[in-house]
Amino acid sequence: MKKFLAIMLCMLMVVSVFAACGSKNDTSKTEDKKDAMDIINADGEEEDVAVADIDAVKEAGKLVIGITEYEPMNFKDENDEWTGFDTEFALAFCEKLGVTAEFTVIDWDNKYTELDAKSIDCIWNGMTITDEGKLNASISNPYVKNAQVVVMANDVLADYADVASMADLEFAVESGSAGAQVAADEGLNAVEVVDQATALQEVASGSVDACIIDITMANAMTGEGTSYADYGYSVELSAEEYGVAFRKNSDLTEEFNTAMATMMSDGTLDALAEKYELTLVK
Secondary structure, eight states: OOHHHHHHHHHHHHHHHHHHHHHHHHHHHHHHHHHHHHOTTSSSBBBOBOOOOHHHHHHHEEEEEEEEOBBTTTTEEETTTSHHHHHHHHHHHHHHSSSEEEEOOOGGGHHHHHHHHTOSSSSEEEEEEOOOHHSSEEEEOOOEEEEEEEEEGGGGGGOSSSSGTTOOEEEETTTHHHHHHHHHTTTTTEEEEHHHHHHHHHHTTTSSSSEEEEEEHHHBBTTSSSSSTTEEEEEEEEEEEEEEEETTTTTTHHHHHHHHHHHHTTTTTHHHHHHHHHOOOO
């Protein structure tokens, strides 16, 4: 009888263990479903979930900013320190955040990969707002007006007044840039290089006939008093605006937009725009 009771007791304990495990698993599944419901709307579509980058940036004590060398937005001064409109703008924003700005040179063609991998916290380098950018990142409100222009030697500018006249020319463009896109859109013969500064160097070296770069760089780098005094532009291929790219749904985007609105209204950005000869979006 005692043996029988012992066996029965053991069986009851086994059943209890399985029941408890089953209950735990069911709870876990319920919690998983609840978590999933938090990001699925009534139509069964995935909802945007805010990414808390601000806390991470403040904890790290720095905002890592992806750039290329691009005058007048980000370039090195005589002391080999970063300066420029976007550099000073970023420093002012980081001061408001209470963190330091860390500028890191990236491959522009892989900018969104760098952002997704969290190698950088944002792309802030005279970045043209495009549909591709809106698909791959969270883009800020625009702050500077820009255009893509054709730069070539001054002594041949008069021979090329429109796109049709440039059909036989070879261009240099920055890989992954708005200049590369407009060249493709216009069916122009273009070779891609690492950045816009290199595109301009290719023209000066004679390896290409012209380059397509941002008007902001063209104004800063060509004409009287510059290293490219014998070069200029006369044809604008597109009008566009600059913005800053953060990770998809990042809370840094709204933080930036709020700070930028303040700097627009208090004159901070007007002073920078005048200093670097840029036109703000207002």
